[in-house]
Amino acid sequence: MNQIQVCARCAARWPVIGPPAQWCPRCSGVLLVPVRSDAYLPPNRRGFRWIARTPNAPRGVGDPRPPRQNLSTPHYDAVPQWGLTDIVDTTPVAESRAERMADRVGSLLALATVLYGLAVFAEIGRYAILVRNQTRLIPQMLLTASDAAVYFTQLGGLLCAVLGAVAAVCWLLRQRREQYAREKRTDPRSRGEIILGCALPVLNLVMPAMYLLELVRRDPRGVRLVKIWWAFWAFSGLLLVVNAYWRSRPGLQAMADGVLLSAFIALIAALTAALTLLVVRRIEHKDWRGEPESATRWVPVPRSVLEQSKEKETAAL
Structure with missing residues (x-):
């Protein structure tokens, strides 16, 4: 068929x-x-x-009668509840703990830089006391003040450095999320991968720099700054191993040399914290104080134009 x-x-x-x-x-x-x-x-x-x-017409199969034409003027049965009378919920969303830590990364790094800088002078002062003690007795009050200065600056700097590192990781996660969202791309690295790369020993000497280079890949000055920070960061990790070995050596001279080594380590830690702050501000397009940086464009000016401007200034005077 x-x-x-x-x-x-x-x-x-x-x-x-x-x-x-x-x-x-x-x-x-x-x-x-x-x-x-x-x-x-x-x-x-x-x-x-x-x-x-029509929306209010009954549902069914086929109405043999022709629809009745409505000739009345269209109108609303009630005042519409849309348009300019919309109520928008403006209640601010509560920030998470990670967001609050990310906002404090600048202050924590700056405080760590100051404390480690003071620790350098405290360690040098202790070494000067040791040298002076070879020929004369040192007052107990001076020794107590020196010990207090060393403990306060070293422990305070270490605490601020640890909190600053945690805040920096939270900031890194937020910055990568925002940048890849602006580029309408998906971050190739997961949140857990970034946290492990920044937390595991030895691995954290390499991976944080890789994460930062992925953020500044289009900024030549940013890439150069991250590489400098990377060198100081890796060198500071090496100094911790050297310091642990040096303190295991017996003898008074080894202890005295350990004071100078502690001063040098504090100096490198202060420079590393300062460079970390500069990297953060560079990626945020801000200056070291946290203020938005203004775009500057250098344009070559012919010498004749400069001479004419100087002549006009001289004539005006």
């Missing part, structure tokens, strides 16, 4: 030759499912037809 397909738009009948077609060759309308030619129904007896109804 032959089969035909009926166009839903122009009701043309087309014989089925091979696989069923989808579009009508005459009007490009949709062809219905193939049926037998003797079972074809006229358009008013098809299995469906398009009916336009």
Whole structure:
């Protein structure tokens, strides 16, 4: 038995030759499912037809009565509750603990820089007391003040450095999330991978620099600054190993030399904290104080223009 397909738009009948077609060759309308030619129904007896109804009209199959035309003026039954009277929730979203730590990265790094800088002078003062003690007795009050200065600056600097490192990791996660969102890309590194790369010993001497280089890859000055910071960061890790070995040596001279080594380590720690702060500000496009930096463009000026401007200034005076 032959089969035909009926166009839903122009009701043309087309014989089925091979696989069923989808579009009508005459009007490009949709062809219905193939049926037998003797079972074809006229358009008013098809299995469906398009009916336009108003939103409040009852649902059902076919209303034989023609729709009554509404000639009244369109109007609202009530005052609309949309538009300029929309109520927008302006309640600020509470920041998470990680966001609050990321906001404090600048102050913590600056405080660590100051404390480690003071620790350098405290260690040098202790070494001077040791040298003086070879020939004369040192008052107990001076020794107590020296010990207090060393402990306060070293322990305070270490505490601020640890908190600053945690804040820097939180800042790094936020900065990468925001930058990749601006570029409409997905961060290739997961949150857990970044945290482990910054926390695991030995690995944290390499991976943080890689994460930062991915942020400043389009900034040549930023790349140079990150590489300098990387050198100080790796060197400070090496100094910790040297300090642990040096303190295990017996003898008074080794203890005295350990004081100078502690002063040098404090100096490197202060420079590393300061460079970390500069890297953070560079990526944020701010100066070291946290103020937005202004764009500066240097333009070459001919010597003749400079001479004319000087002549005008001289004439004005």
